[in-house]
Amino acid sequence: MNTDQAFTLLKEAGITDNIETFKRWLREGRIKATGFTVDDKALMRFMKEQTKLDKDEVIRQLKIKIKAKDEEIKGIEELHASSTRILIQQRDKLYNEIGLLQIERNHLKKETINLLKENIELRDELIALKEKFHKGEKDGDATHSTSMLSDFRQKLSISKKADEKEIFTAFKELLKIAHPDHGGNEKIFHYIKQEYDQFRNWTNR
Template identity: 50%
Template sequence: MNTDQAFNLLMDAGVPENNSIQTVRRWLREGKIKYDGNSNRKAEYIIDDTDYVIELLKDAGVADSIGIQTVTHWLREGKIKYDGTRNRNTGYMIDETVSKLLTNNRTNQNKDDIIHQLKLKIKAQDEHIEVIEELHEAASKILILQRDKLNQELIFLQNEKNRLKNETIDLLKENIELRDELIKLKDKRFTENICGNGNFHPTTESEDYRRKLGLSKKASNKELLAGYKDLLKIAHPDRGGNAKTFQYIKTDYDTFRNSIKD
């Protein structure tokens, strides 16, 4: 192998240009290749020893897998040929599978490799899809549980809303009933304590104010005034009282108050 052939081989194997130049120089010093100064020589090359090429590539730092692929590529292009009769001991560690690979039918082997690689890719994709499907199924179950929980909470809130609404209606009814009952009690008190015969009439000083107010005969004038003021508050129209009743009580109150001043 001459220097040009060695340099082209290293470049085809993916070795950087600077590294290829340094390696070619080292091989020249070590006597592994020879220099051919014929500039008219074609750049293509024919090498009859595949093991020797692999040894050189490995010596140049090329990985075994890349070396095998490169040699296989050169074999298909006719730039190198395999001679299985040679038995050389160069001191390099060569994987036994290399020789087996190169002795098989190159076309069929290449197809088998492609099919094998495709099967591996399909298997990896199937496993990836299976993992994604499992994740999707788990996520779907979680979302379904969350949806059911939210629906239950909505039902609970709706029931609570209805319950509060019913309680509000009941309270309003109770409030109305209490108000009606209070009105009845007020009317009854007016009837019993003030209007013994069901009617209010202006009174004179001689009438018994204590009897009208339902107070004791010993009640003081101050207690009588306080009783009248309480009745006026209850009977006031602004508080739901009757205007006519309020006026009658007011007349009695004014008459009694004036009689005290006199």
Template identity: 45%
Template sequence: MNTDQAFDFLRQAGVTEDICIQTVRRWLRERKINYEGNGLRISGYILEDTDQAFDMLMDAGVPESISTQLVRRWLREGKIQNVGNGTRENESMPKEKVINRGAYTDQDKMIRQLKAKIKAQEEHIEGMEKLHQNSINTLIQQRNKLKIEIAHIDKEKNELQKETKKLLQENIDLRNELLKIKEELSRGSKREQEQTHTPPPPMQTNHRQKLGLSKTASPKEVLAGYKKLLIKTHPDHGGNAAAFHYIKTDYDQFRSTNKEK
């Protein structure tokens, strides 16, 4: 076996590249490998027997259970010529150096412990990744929920703005209407002041004209007309307080005049 075949032999056994290089160099110094390869690392190496293969795997630090499986597979694949007699001694492995399989027990134990730790760390990392992903999903759900709430708030804000504009317009309309009534009342008071310079018409005729009644209307009809106007202009019925006060004054004046008569 040359250095290239030895390297492939160890790589097939699952040994890391650094350990492969160190082991091949050591085997070359110990003359366990006959000559150096050409660096191409061509596979197809053939071992003399199963004992030689098993001893070389154990010497490279491969656990016994894995070594046994590899030797059986290589024997089926024709990479090992013969089945050994169990002594595990051959020309490439000097007789004075017989591998003690018990020497690797502690190493196997350490390897198993390291593998268990690595597995535990991998499970921990996997759990942290799942937790991280769950946190991301939760944050995404909360973000989407906040977006929906913000959209709902914006909609309510727009509706409130529309309602506010509507109320402002109604307030403006009411103020305009109030100003209009005040102007009408002001013009009416001016007309009354102008009429003081002329002889006033009979009281009954004046009240009947205001109510739109005929000159022959009876006092009861005049009172009924005033009551209807008072009801219409009363603030509790949606009327105007100034107009109600104006009509109430005429109503009281008419009643007092009829009582005197």
């Protein structure tokens, strides 16, 4: 076959579609030809060799890709293992923190209960003190009142059982007797008047 037919055959076989490459193969003798005539058998052998070389190259490229994928998968697996370890560590740390928080919460709960008990006890003590204080005030007032009445009775020289009304009556009689208009002494009148005013103010408290 001629060179044009040989080049067309190579193109159809997918070996090359570059005319310059075809001419270089002719010059190098890789495709045997005499003038414009190509040796059919030699061309077939060349095409088989090229096809075999192409297959070997495809296999080599596939192996390279497979190796790259294997390395990528290995990297992903290592990353996954590392991530898993980190997640486990974080999980364990979280569990520890939860445990500590649980202990702290229980401790705070106990402290809260104790504080509530203390507050109740303090409140009860305060109530008792208030009651005691009010009782003391009442007792003191009663004692003071008894003492004041006794003092006025003694000054007026009247019965120890005399009530406030009887004490008022005794004061008025003394004031009437001691009044200067009735021949009484002015100084004594003022003294009795002061005692009377003091008793009146005390009864109006």
